[in-house]
Amino acid sequence: xxxxxLFIIVNLFLVSSFLSQKTKLKAAIASRTSRLKxxxxxxxxxxxWEKRQRWLDxxxxxxxxxxxxGVQLLEYIKDVAKKNDVLLENPGFAAPEKTTSYHAxxxxxxxxxxxxxxxxxxxxxxxxxxxxxxxxxxIQIDPTDPAQMHGKFKIARWYAP
Amino acid sequence: MPGQTVASFETRIVESLSxxxxxxxxxxxxxxxxxxxxxxxxxxxxxxxxxxxxxxMTRLQLEKTxxxxxxxxxxxxxxxESGGGESVVMAVALSNAQxxxxxAPLREAGRLPEIITIQAIHLASLCPxxxxxxxxxxxDGRFVVAICSRGKLCFIHTLSTPDPARIPGELPHILxxxxxxxxxxxxxxxxxxxxxxxxxxxxxxSLGVPVDLFxxxxxxxxxxxxxxxxxxxxxxSAAENxxxxxxxxxxxxxxxxxxxxxxxxxxxxxxxxxSQIDKSLHTIQPAVAIIQADSVRWxxxxxxxxxxxxxxxxxxxxxxxMPSDSIRITEYDQAFDQVNGQFMxxxxxxxxxxxxxxxxxxxxxxxxxxxHFEVPAPAILPNSEHAQFQIFGKL
Numbered sequence: 001x002x003x004x005x006l007f008i009i010v011n012l013f014l015v016s017s018f019l020s021q022k023t024k025l026k027a028a029i030a031s032r033t034s035r036l037k038x039x040x041x042x043x044x045x046x047x048x049w050e051k052r053q054r055w056l057d058x059x060x061x062x063x064x065x066x067x068x069x070g071v072q073l074l075e076y077i078k079d080v081a082k083k084n085d086v087l088l089e090n091p092g093f094a095a096p097e098k099t100t101s102y103h104a105x106x107x108x109x110x111x112x113x114x115x116x117x118x119x120x121x122x123x124x125x126x127x128x129x130x131x132x133x134x135x136x137x138x139i140q141i142d143p144t145d146p147a148q149m150h151g152k153f154k155i156a157r158w159y160a161p
Numbered sequence: 162m163p164g165q166t167v168a169s170f171e172t173r174i175v176e177s178l179s180x181x182x183x184x185x186x187x188x189x190x191x192x193x194x195x196x197x198x199x200x201x202x203x204x205x206x207x208x209x210x211x212x213x214x215x216x217x218m219t220r221l222q223l224e225k226t227x228x229x230x231x232x233x234x235x236x237x238x239x240x241x242e243s244g245g246g247e248s249v250v251m252a253v254a255l256s257n258a259q260x261x262x263x264x265a266p267l268r269e270a271g272r273l274p275e276i277i278t279i280q281a282i283h284l285a286s287l288c289p290x291x292x293x294x295x296x297x298x299x300x301d302g303r304f305v306v307a308i309c310s311r312g313k314l315c316f317i318h319t320l321s322t323p324d325p326a327r328i329p330g331e332l333p334h335i336l337x338x339x340x341x342x343x344x345x346x347x348x349x350x351x352x353x354x355x356x357x358x359x360x361x362x363x364x365x366x367s368l369g370v371p372v373d374l375f376x377x378x379x380x381x382x383x384x385x386x387x388x389x390x391x392x393x394x395x396x397x398s399a400a401e402n403x404x405x406x407x408x409x410x411x412x413x414x415x416x417x418x419x420x421x422x423x424x425x426x427x428x429x430x431x432x433x434x435x436s437q438i439d440k441s442l443h444t445i446q447p448a449v450a451i452i453q454a455d456s457v458r459w460x461x462x463x464x465x466x467x468x469x470x471x472x473x474x475x476x477x478x479x480x481x482x483m484p485s486d487s488i489r490i491t492e493y494d495q496a497f498d499q500v501n502g503q504f505m506x507x508x509x510x511x512x513x514x515x516x517x518x519x520x521x522x523x524x525x526x527x528x529x530x531x532x533h534f535e536v537p538a539p540a541i542l543p544n545s546e547h548a549q550f551q552i553f554g555k556l
Contacts, residue, residue, distance in 0.1 A: 018424050025431040032438045039442070039449045042456075046448065049455040056458065101461035122473040126465075133464045134472045139493040158465050 056160075059129050063159035066096055069105040073157050077109060077125070084121040086113040094154055102158035106135060111151040112142065118149045131158045179266040191267060193274035195255070195388070196301035197281045198319045199263065201227070203252045204342050210243050219252045233257050235390040239282060241313045249343075251314055253279060257390050273397055276387055281317050283383040285309035288352070293345055297328060297364070298354035298377060304328055306335050308344055316344040325357035329367050464497040469528060478529050479506055482522040487511045502556035504532075513539045513548040520552050531556055 063069055070093045081088045094106035111118065118139070126132050135154045142148040175181045185191065203226065207218045219238045224231045236254040243249070260277070267273055280300060288294040288309040296307040302323055308316040316339040320331060336346045351372040353361055358374055365372045464470050472495060479490070488510045495504035510516035520536030523529060532554035539548035 014421075018428065021428055022431065025428065025435060029431065029435050029438060032435065032442060036438055036442055036445070039445050042449050042452050043445055046452050049452045049459070052459050053455045056462070060462075099461070101458050102465075119473065119476070122471075122476070126468075126471045126473065128466050128468070131462070131465045133497055134495065135464075135497055137472050137493070137495045141491055158462060 060102075060131055060160040061157065063103050063105070066105065069157065069159070070096075070107060073105055073155070074107045074109075077107060077155060080124045081109075081111065081121055084113075084124060085117045086111050086121045094156075097156075098161065101161060102131075103161055104133075104135070104156040104158055106154055106156035108152075108154050111153065112148055113151075114147065115149050118151060125155065132156070133158060177266075178264070182266050182270045182272060185270075185272055190276075191272050191274040192276045192278070193264065193267070194278050194280045194283060195263075196303075197279065197305050197307075197317050198301055198303055199255065199259065200279055200388070201254045202314075202317050203254070204241070204316065204344070205238075205250050205252055206343075207248050207250065208246060210246060210248050212240075215240065215248055215250055219250060223252055223254050227254060229256050235260060235388050237386045237388055239314060239386050241310070241315050249315075253282075253386050253388065255388055257392060260388070260390060268396075271400060273393060273400065275389065275397065276384055277389050278384055279386055279388070280377075281305060281307050282314050282386050284377070285314040286312050286383040286385070287378070288312055289349075292349040293347060295348045295351045295368070295370075297351065297357060298375075299325075299356040300377075304357065306332070308339055308346070308348075310345060315339075316342065325360050328357065328360050329363040332364070332367060461500070464502060469531070470497070470502065475504055475529075478526055479523070482519065482526050482529075484518045484522055485511070485515055488515060488519055504554050506550075506552045506554075508550055509542070510539065510548050510550060512546060513541065516548045516550040519550070523552060523554065529554065 074091055074093070078088060078091070080086075089110040089112060090108070092108045094108050097104040097106070111121065113121065122134075126134070133156050135156045136152075137154075138152040140150050142150040173181075173184055175184065203223070205219060205222055207215055209215055209218060215238065220231065220236060223234065223236050227234055234254050234256055236252060238253065239251040241249040241251055261268070264274065281296075284296055284298065285307065288296070290312045293308065293310045293315075296305070296309055298305055298307075300319075304320040304322070304325065306318045306320065306328075307314060318335045318338070320328065322331075340346050348368065348370050350370055351364055351368060352375045353364060353372050355374050355376050361372050361374065459466070468474055475495065476493065479493070488508060490506060490508040492507040493504065494507075496502070508516075510519065516539040517536065520534065524534045524536070533556075535553040535555075537551060539550040541547075542549055
């Protein structure tokens with residue numbers, strides 16, 4: 001009788017530990033399989049990311065002269081504004097900013113123009129290989145002349161870090 | 162002698178039952194054939210022919226004649242002849258104590274015989290069915306004289322002398338005794354054991370009938386009489402139950418072992434699978450880490466690289482989402498860095514419903530799917546039905 005009870009208790013313990021072990025292993029397999037699948041999906045795109053990395057390495061500009069870069073950027077903005085009939089006001093340099101992905105050289109400008117000229121200006125400034133970002137932009141109808149648009153922009157070029 | 166009750170068997174001669182026990186094949190039934198000297202025979206006449214009645218009468222008669230209590234004796238009977246409402250039987254009896262003593266080696270080894278017969282009855286059954294034969298043979302070191310009629314044992318006498326030369330001299334007295342018991346003593350032949358072939362001529366001269374020599378067969382298959390004691394039935398059943406229980410326990414232990422092995426195997430397989438997945442993860446992880454770093458770099462530059470994040474493109478999408486030309490944008494504000502990006506639109510609509518519809522269209526614009534929009538309730542301008550609205554889009 002004692003032996004039978006002992007046998008039952010030992011078996012209950014064995015069954016319970018088997019079930020808990022099984023549940024633990026299955027849960028671990030499910031989570032790691034899911035992680036493996038997500039990694040495999042990423043891995044499948046490795047050629048795309050390698051290509052993008054190569055493109056960035058080749059095209060992202062490298063900063064050699066911080067002061068010269070700001071002047072260069074402002075000159076470029078002035079040129080584009082002139083070409084698109086946009087009047088630039090209060091141009092100035094913003095403090096450079098460093099992150100893990102880029103080194104930002106920025107300028108602050110205000111504009112006054114028609115809506116059509118502003119659209120043309122905005123379209124001309126940005127393109128992927130130029131690495132130019134409107135870090136902030138505020139466009140309003142000019143309170144003194146409703147036919148004109150007044151814009152305040154912080155434009156940055158993101159150099160390679 | 163013990164032997165198998167199957168057709169094929171092997172004959173071995175041993176000194177005693179004790180010596181026979183070790184050579185018994187395992188798991189076979191034991192059939193014990195007793196010599197005549199160990200059993201008491203008594204010829205009885207009864208006025209009945211029914212087998213059960215004859216059994217009861219035999220038992221009653223034996224109780225009267227035997228010096229043991231009925232429960233201490235095992236008995237059976239052999240129907241010799243029957244007719245005209247009368248029967249002649251050969252009662253066979255043996256004390257349980259004697260049987261216990263005789264079978265002690267078998268019993269101690271747990272090999273109790275399941276059938277206990279008598280050698281003389283078996284030899285009688287081998288005689289021709291239409292003749293009366295006198296059998297003289299040696300058994301357990303003694304000579305036995307038996308009269309068999311139509312294959313049935315009618316009379317039996319065990320001589321105390323081991324000297325075959327004295328048999329011819331004893332025969333007339335033995336046959337006289339048989340005749341007095343009502344047994345026919347006219348024989349068609351005599352069958353003489355090869356052990357006492359030396360007295361063949363003397364017997365032939367004395368009885369004047371042909372004398373044949375025979376060898377006692379090794380097997381005994383006649384089970385007309387079975388002296389298996391009823392008190393042993395319990396022991397045998399217990400032994401059978403024990404054996405059955407043992408085999409079931411073995412089976413259960415086998416099944417249990419299989420289950421334990423399967424369960425352990427399953428856990429081992431799961432563990433192995435987990436190890437394989439871990440191995441694959443370790444293999445792929447370094448390459449994926451590089452891809453992830455590339456992806457982070459690319460996404461952090463999205464404001465500069467992805468035309469859908471350009472100011473002009475956002476303004477274009479805002480304009481495309483306008484449900485009516487009557488909506489007027491008064492202010493556009495945006496702020497973008499490597500992690501966050503958001504824009505705000507402030508404007509006026511002829512009705513609040515139109516302002517809300519504008520917000521909904523911005524939310525549904527697939528080209529602005531990266532943005533999450535907040536559209537607060539528009540404010541109604543004083544002295545006018547126009548609604549002033551502000552909409553926020555965040556990456």
